[in-house]
Amino acid sequence: MATTDVTPQSTGGQLGRKRIVNDMSIQVATVNGSGSQSSNTVLLRAIFQMGVPISGKNLFPSNIAGLPTWYTIRANKDGYIGRKKEIDFLVAMNAETAQDDVMSLAPGASVLYDEPLALDRLRSDLIFYAVPYDKLVAAVCPEAKLRKLVKNMVYVGVVAQLLEVEMGEVEKAIRKQFATKVKAANLNLAAAQAGFDYAKASLQKRGAFYIERMDKTAGKIIIDGNSAAALGCMFAGCTVVTWYPITPSSSLVETMIEYMKDYRIGPDGKATFAIVQAEDELAAIGMVIGAGWAGARSMTATAGPGISLMSEFSGLAYYAEIPGVIWDIQRVGPSTGLPTRTSQGDILSTAFLSHGDTKNIMLIPCSAAECFSMASEAFNLAEQFQTLVFVMSDLDLGMNNWMSDPFEYPTAPIKRGKVLDKQDLEKLGSFARYKDLDGDGVGYRTLPGTDHPAAAYFTRGSGHNDKSNYSERPDDYEDNMERLNRKFETARSFVPRPEVLKGNKAKIGIIAYGTSHWGIIESRDQLRNEYAIETDYLRLRAYPFTREVHDFIEQHERVYVVEQNRDAQMLSLLKLDLKPELLTRLRSISHLDGLPLDARSVTDELSTMEGK
Amino acid sequence: MATTPAEPRSSEPKTNHIGLTVIDYKGGKTTLCAGCGHNAISERIIEAMYDMGVQPERVAKLSGIGCSSKSPAYFMNRSHSFNSVHGRMPSVATGAMLANRNLIALGVSGDGDTASIGIGQFVHLMRRNLPIIYIIEDNGVYGLTKGQFSATADLGSKLKSGVINDLPPIDTCALAIELGATFVGRSFSGDKRQLSTMLKAAIAHDGTVMLDVVSPCVTFNDHEGSTKSYKYVKDHEETLQEMSFVPHFEEIDVEYDPGTTVNVTMHDGSHLQLRKLEEDYDPTNRIQAITRLTEAHEKGEVLTGLFYVNTKAPSFLDMLNMVDQPLATLPESVTRPGREALEAAMEELR
Numbered sequence: 001m002a003t004t005d006v007t008p009q010s011t012g013g014q015l016g017r018k019r020i021v022n023d024m025s026i027q028v029a030t031v032n033g034s035g036s037q038s039s040n041t042v043l044l045r046a047i048f049q050m051g052v053p054i055s056g057k058n059l060f061p062s063n064i065a066g067l068p069t070w071y072t073i074r075a076n077k078d079g080y081i082g083r084k085k086e087i088d089f090l091v092a093m094n095a096e097t098a099q100d101d102v103m104s105l106a107p108g109a110s111v112l113y114d115e116p117l118a119l120d121r122l123r124s125d126l127i128f129y130a131v132p133y134d135k136l137v138a139a140v141c142p143e144a145k146l147r148k149l150v151k152n153m154v155y156v157g158v159v160a161q162l163l164e165v166e167m168g169e170v171e172k173a174i175r176k177q178f179a180t181k182v183k184a185a186n187l188n189l190a191a192a193q194a195g196f197d198y199a200k201a202s203l204q205k206r207g208a209f210y211i212e213r214m215d216k217t218a219g220k221i222i223i224d225g226n227s228a229a230a231l232g233c234m235f236a237g238c239t240v241v242t243w244y245p246i247t248p249s250s251s252l253v254e255t256m257i258e259y260m261k262d263y264r265i266g267p268d269g270k271a272t273f274a275i276v277q278a279e280d281e282l283a284a285i286g287m288v289i290g291a292g293w294a295g296a297r298s299m300t301a302t303a304g305p306g307i308s309l310m311s312e313f314s315g316l317a318y319y320a321e322i323p324g325v326i327w328d329i330q331r332v333g334p335s336t337g338l339p340t341r342t343s344q345g346d347i348l349s350t351a352f353l354s355h356g357d358t359k360n361i362m363l364i365p366c367s368a369a370e371c372f373s374m375a376s377e378a379f380n381l382a383e384q385f386q387t388l389v390f391v392m393s394d395l396d397l398g399m400n401n402w403m404s405d406p407f408e409y410p411t412a413p414i415k416r417g418k419v420l421d422k423q424d425l426e427k428l429g430s431f432a433r434y435k436d437l438d439g440d441g442v443g444y445r446t447l448p449g450t451d452h453p454a455a456a457y458f459t460r461g462s463g464h465n466d467k468s469n470y471s472e473r474p475d476d477y478e479d480n481m482e483r484l485n486r487k488f489e490t491a492r493s494f495v496p497r498p499e500v501l502k503g504n505k506a507k508i509g510i511i512a513y514g515t516s517h518w519g520i521i522e523s524r525d526q527l528r529n530e531y532a533i534e535t536d537y538l539r540l541r542a543y544p545f546t547r548e549v550h551d552f553i554e555q556h557e558r559v560y561v562v563e564q565n566r567d568a569q570m571l572s573l574l575k576l577d578l579k580p581e582l583l584t585r586l587r588s589i590s591h592l593d594g595l596p597l598d599a600r601s602v603t604d605e606l607s608t609m610e611g612k
Numbered sequence: 613m614a615t616t617p618a619e620p621r622s623s624e625p626k627t628n629h630i631g632l633t634v635i636d637y638k639g640g641k642t643t644l645c646a647g648c649g650h651n652a653i654s655e656r657i658i659e660a661m662y663d664m665g666v667q668p669e670r671v672a673k674l675s676g677i678g679c680s681s682k683s684p685a686y687f688m689n690r691s692h693s694f695n696s697v698h699g700r701m702p703s704v705a706t707g708a709m710l711a712n713r714n715l716i717a718l719g720v721s722g723d724g725d726t727a728s729i730g731i732g733q734f735v736h737l738m739r740r741n742l743p744i745i746y747i748i749e750d751n752g753v754y755g756l757t758k759g760q761f762s763a764t765a766d767l768g769s770k771l772k773s774g775v776i777n778d779l780p781p782i783d784t785c786a787l788a789i790e791l792g793a794t795f796v797g798r799s800f801s802g803d804k805r806q807l808s809t810m811l812k813a814a815i816a817h818d819g820t821v822m823l824d825v826v827s828p829c830v831t832f833n834d835h836e837g838s839t840k841s842y843k844y845v846k847d848h849e850e851t852l853q854e855m856s857f858v859p860h861f862e863e864i865d866v867e868y869d870p871g872t873t874v875n876v877t878m879h880d881g882s883h884l885q886l887r888k889l890e891e892d893y894d895p896t897n898r899i900q901a902i903t904r905l906t907e908a909h910e911k912g913e914v915l916t917g918l919f920y921v922n923t924k925a926p927s928f929l930d931m932l933n934m935v936d937q938p939l940a941t942l943p944e945s946v947t948r949p950g951r952e953a954l955e956a957a958m959e960e961l962r
Contacts, residue, residue, distance in 0.1 A: 221961035231957055237947035239939035240710045242703075259957070263949040270935040272946050274710040279736040283703040286696070286733070290707025293694055294672070294715065295940030297947070298707065316697055406958040409951045414944045447940055448672045448692035449712050453636075455669060458685055460695040470685065 018208040022052045022077035024088040026159065029101045030152065031094050033065025038177055038188070039152035040071040044401060045173035046156075046165050047075050048222060051214040055081035055518075056222075056401035057596060062247070062340045068097045075211060081403060082518030083396075083596040088209055089163075091155050092119060102126070110207040112158060127206045129199075131158055136198055140190040150191040157195025162203065163211045167196055221404050225397035226301075228368035229327060230256035231407065232375025233299060234263060237414045238325075240298035241275040242287035247339050248395040249301040249329040281306035285313040288324040292317070293459060295419070295447035297379050301327035304346050305335055307353065314388055315354030318484070319461045321434070321443070323382035323417065325375075327391045329398040332594050341594030342395035344514055344564040350390050351543055351573055356462065357481060359488050362390045362543040363496060365397065366517040368404040370541075376410045377496060383417035385442060385491050394564070396515045396596040418444040425452040433457045433468040434480065441487030488544060495542035498549060506534040508610070509556035511549075513540040513570060515596060516562050522599035523606070530603070531612045540570065545577050553582050560606055562589045564597055629665040629861050637662045639687035649801030649827025650680055650749045654687040656804065657718070657747075660811035661688065664859060672708050672715045676701040676730060679756055680722030680749035680827075691718075699730030702737035705744055706928075712938035713929050716815070717744040724754045727763035727782045734784070738791035738820060740928040745814045745821045746793075748784055749801075751829035752840035759832030764824075770837030784824050786905045789898055789920045794819035796901070797918040800845050801827040806916065809855040809884075813918075816860070816878035819927045826914060845914050852893055852904075852917030853886035876921055886918060895921050 026043070030036035037058075044056040052075045061067035074084050086106055092098040092113040099122065102111055107125040120128035137151045153174075160170050170192050178185035229252050233241070243253045257275055264272045278284040284300045291298035302310065307328055317324060330346045332338035353360055363378055365371045374391055382389040420431055425446070431454065434443045443466070446455040457468040464480070465471040503524070512520045517539050527533040538552045553559050553574075561571040568588035575583055589605050591597045625633040637658045642651050661671070668690035675681035677698035684693045696704045705717050726734050726748050737746065752765040761769075764784065765777045788796045795817045799807040807825060814821040826845050828834045834841040839848075853874070858864050860881035868875050868885055874895060876884040886895060894900055901920040908915035935942070 219962070221958055223961050231954070235948055235954065237942075237944055239942060239947060240707065242707065242710075263953045263957075264947075266935065266946075268935075269933070271933055272935055272939065272942055274932050274934055274939060276706070276710065276932075278703065279732060282700060283706075283733055283736065286700045286703025287707035287710065289696075290674075290694070290704035290709075291711040291940075292707070293704070294708040294711035295938070296707075296711035298711070313697055313700070320694075406962075407954060409954050410948070414948060446692075447712070448708065449670060449715050449938065449940075451667075451669050453669070453690050456690050456692045458693045458695070 019210055020208045021210050021212050022075055022214060024075055024209045025084040025086065026073045026089040026091065027087040028071045028091040028155070029094045029097050030069050030071070031065070031096070032060055032063060032067055032069040034152060035149040036069065036071065036093065036152045039156050040073065041401070042153070042170060042173040042177050042192070043156045043159060043165070044073050045176065045222065046160065046169040047073065047211055048217050048403065049169040049172060050166060050211060051217050052077065052211060053079045053081055053216050054403055057083055057396065058400060059595065060340050068094050077214060077216070079216065080518070080522040080599070082522055083598040085598045085600045089159070089207070091159065092117065093152065093155065110209070112155060129158070129162065129203050131155065131195070131198065136194045137191060140194045141187060146187065150188055153188045153191035154195035157192035157197070158199045158203070160192070161196045161199035162205055162207070163209055165211045167193070217403060219406065221406050222401050223368045223404055224251070224399055224401055225365070225368050225371045225393055226252035226329065226399060227255045228371035228404070228407070229301075229375055229391070229393065229398070230259055232372035233325070234259050235410055236297065236376040236379040238297045238299055238379065239273050240287070240291040240296040241273065241300065242278050242284045242291070242298070243300050244278050244281045244284045244302070244306065246281070246303045246306050248331050248399045249303050249306070249327060251399065252301040252327055252329065281309040282313065285310040285326070288326070289313055289317050289322050292322045292324040292382070293448070297383070299325040299327065301329065303329050303331050303339075304333060307346055307350055311354050314360070315356060315358055316461055317388045318354060318358045318360070319356070320459050321386040321445075322388075323386050324388045325378045325382050325391065326388055327393060330392060330394040338594045340395070342515070342564065342596055343592070343594065344392075344394060344516070345569070347392065347563070347565065348567070348569040348572055350392065359544070360388060360390055361385065361491055361495060362392050364392045364513045364541055366514050366539060367397070368402045369407055371397065372407040373410070374496065376412065380412065380415045381491070381494060384415060384494065385487055386417060386445060387487070392514065394515055418442055420444050420446050422450055422452045422455070425450070425454050430454045432466050434464065434483070435466040436483050436486065440490040441483050441485070442490070492544045492546055495544065495546065497546050498541055498552075499539040500548065500552060501537040503528070503534040503536050506536040507557045508533065508535045509552055509559040510535050510537045510562060511540060511552070511559055511570070511574075512537070512562040516564060519597035519599045519602055520562060523602040526599055526603040527606060531607045531610070533607065533610055533612065543573060545574065549574070550578065553578065553585055556585065558587060559585050560587045560589050560609070562591070562597070562602055564591050566590055566592045628662050630667060632662070632665075632668070634658065634662045636690060637668060637688050639689050640685050642683070642686040644679060644683065644686070645831050647830040648679070649751065649829070650683045651686070652801040653747065653749055653807070653825055653827055654683050656807045656811055658687050659808055660815060664812055664815045665861065666716060666815060670714065670716050671718055672705075673718050673720065674701050674705040674708065675720045676722070676725035678722040678725045678754070680720055681725055683749065684720050699725050699728070700733050701725070702730070702733040706737065706740070706742055709742055709744065709929065710932075711940040713934060714938055717742070719744050719746040721746065721748050723748060723750040723752060723764040724762040727784055731763070731782070735787065735791055738788045738793040738822065741792055741794055741819045741925055742928040743818055743820070745811075746823070748824045749827040750784075750824050750840070751827050751833050752838070753829050753833040755829050755832060766839040769839040772832060772835055783905055783909065785822065785919055786902050788820075788822040789901050792820075792925070793822045794922040794925050795821040795918075796920045798824045798826070798916045800849060800914070800916055801825055802842060802845070803916065806851070806855060809857045810918065812857045812859065813876075813878060813882070813884040816880045816882040816884075817923070818879040819922070819925060848912060848914045850908065850913040850915050852890055852915065852919070853888055855918065856885045858883040858885070876923065879923060884918070895919065
């Protein structure tokens with residue numbers, strides 16, 4: 001069985017003859033708080049600017065400074081930008097992890113290391129390049145206290161020289177990174193140049209990996225999913241944002257604050273929005289609900305522990321029928337342990353979040369572009385259905401750098417749902433808040449402050465009749481619950497439809513969602529090329545499930561549901577929806593190590609389950 | 613059919629200065645116990661809103677969970693109301709005010725809803741100085757769950773079952789003053805004149821009003837040994853000031869003797885006059901207010917009056933620097949930036 005498609009199987013000098021172009025992963029092992037993020041971004045951008053598809057993934061600890069951090073850049077000419085399991089080129093900057101990092105490499109990989117670490121003694125089947133960082137950085141950076149920060153930029157120059165990344169692009173990337181800080185840019189550029197010059201003079205290239213200019217990134221952008229979501233929410237006409245900081249969601253709101261300052265403050269200096277940092281997630285969701293009740297497009301962003309805290313209020317919003325948008329940037333469970341690792345572990349709990357019978361609409365983006373476009377869809381659905389809409393992103397999508405086509409300006413108008421204003425009430429005379437006049441389960445509401453004597457209604461949880469008067473009558477409760485169910489059923493026809501990719505007469509189907517997408521599209525090619533396994537693929541984009549999901553399962557003998565959690569959470573939701581005879585077709589492939597899903601893991605498991 | 617216009621009858625209902633009758637401020641029939649202090653508070657709210665000529669449609673009634681939190685159903689039916697979650701009305705109120713800054717937020721809570729489950733949201737509401745009238749209908753017990761102590765129950769107070777409270781009370785007024793609320797007082801549901809006056813001044817204030825209104829629970833906490841009974845409050849009440857209120861729309865010259873009376877000019881131009889019963893008490897002095905409240909606890913007094921007022925502090929909505937129009941109803945042309953904005957954002961990311 002093949003374990004890799006690119007890693008050379010032989011070692012040392014023989015590699016010089018082979019040339020592997022635009023297909024590699026570079027891992028930079030550093031200590032967090034050392035300024036390595038700038039260097040990593042510069043290297044990523046320089047390769048991107050040469051037209052090569054890339055992705056950048058940061059594996060970081062729950063810590064401010066001093067713990068190990070790994071950043072992986074993948075460059076791939078075919079556009080595979082999911083995580084690659086194998087590391088081809090290691091930049092070992094962290095003495096603490098260097099030994100383990102080197103020992104875990106496959107034979108033939110390259111290692112760039114700080115000379116005093118003497119890593120080349122560890123193994124004989126790798127290619128080693130030693131760099132005297134301290135000496136190089138001292139020469140270009142007279143100020144001793146800045147050396148720690150620019151030291152990392154030296155490796156960018158070394159890597160550029162070894163992989164043939166053009167220094168002109170490195171300079172451009174440095175200038176972009178440091179924008180208006182010209183002095184810092186010059187200093188960093190000198191450090192990169194020192195690395196480049198050293199490599200040219202003192203290192204002999206032996207590895208097979210090269211970057212060559214191509215044209216696959218023209219016009220594209222690099223953005224993380226949280227920033228994309230922030231932009232999306234701004235263009236969705238969001239007016240109230242309330243939040244409580246929690247990794248990995250904080251950057252969504254922090255970026256949004258910056259964008260809103262740039263684009264949503266009028267010429268008179270007044271804001272068309274309010275962003276409030278709440279005292280906890282309970283208050284954040286309470287404010288979202290208060291604002292949604294009073295007519296604002298309101299939202300919050302959080303992660304799993306925040307979702308748990310929002311449970312009670314979510315139930316109230318479900319029963320009282322109040323719109324709002326909640327971004328869940330999913331991560332591994334409780335706060336002590338792996339809060340900085342990715343996961344799709346909130347699917348089941350969010351679908352039914354809260355007490356009593358509740359069901360929530362979830363949208364699931366797989367890309368930065370979808371973070372942007374689903375923001376508008378989420379707000380429109382929330383107001384159309386007068387309910388909370390959860391957007392289920394994850395840490396991999398939210399916090400990592402993704403290459404993307406530029407976002408398309410939203411063309412669908414902002415839809416505010418069934419809201420009666422003063423003029424409507426003058427015509428109607430009165431209204432019943434929870435009466436299903438249109439057969440879609442959705443009633444008409446009024447906003448507090450509507451200047452009409454019949455505008456007011458009393459909002460409360462489950463105990464009300466269709467005029468929103470207090471009621472404990474069994475039939476009122478039952479009618480209301482049935483109507484809420486009708487509303488959810490109506491939503492099936494309005495949520496984003498899945499994306500279906502067909503293979504060649506495939507009997508096997510794959511269902512996945514969110515960031516698993518990037519591993520799946522690569523894995524499908526591996527399955528075809530290495531095992532002759534043809535697959536069709538359905539990417540879920542929303543809950544409740546649409547008809548296409550049922551059809552897809554009906555059309556396949558076996559359907560592998562791939563997800564980044566232990567308990568096959570989406571598969572469990574599917575089971576609740578499916579005809580009994582279809583249940584046995586479902587198989588689970590779960591990935592739960594906290595790292596983004598890679599294609600190889602799926603290929604290995606699926607091929608094994610197929611008996612190959 | 614009569615052809616001559618009817619003479620206006622002398623029995624025609626009285627109206628306030630915006631032309632509404634007191635009926636326009638009424639709510640549904642109360643379902644609270646007969647004699648419950650909360651019903652008296654509802655009456656005072658109706659009076660104050662009527663007297664001040666508040667448009668009922670501008671008022672948003674907000675409450676948590678408990679007997680007190682049910683009461684918004686019993687006044688002002690022409691106002692929207694939200695009976696939300698136990699202890700978490702402050703966040704809902706905050707959200708509503710962010711969405712529509714023109715609303716007049718009236719929060720009704722209880723001592724359990726505020727000082728126990730709700731203490732977290734309460735303290736953060738106080739420190740934001742959000743424009744809201746926050747009323748605690750304070751009876752020292754949980755009514756809906758049948759008479760357990762709340763966190764405002766006084767040390768040594770006795771339950772009907774004979775259980776003695778051995779934990780000190782949280783003084784919500786002292787807490788509110790310390791945290792930044794800008795209009796803080798305590799009253800008694802049985803003191804019609806004082807409560808009405810305070811409520812009218814509360815309506816005139818722009819910022820967080822925190823009124824702790826001792827409101828006896830006739831069913832679970834009105835017995836001998838309770839410190840929140842009608843009798844106990846009447847026997848132990850100490851009042852800081854005699855209050856009178858002159859609303860901005862009444863053209864009366866405001867005269868007072870600065871030696872005996874403090875005059876507070878409210879945000880809307882109304883005047884609240886406090887005739888001092890304690891000579892040295894200055895309601896604009898936070899430190900003095902907190903000291904006096906501590907002293908009251910030591911003396912076993914039920915101290916009422918306006919403890920603290922600050923009409924200069926910016927409200928939370930001022931700090932947010934929002935447009936004048938409610939965010940809730942801003943049109944798409946304002947809330948969705950144009951294509952050039954997206955293009956500029958994309959260019960930065962290339």
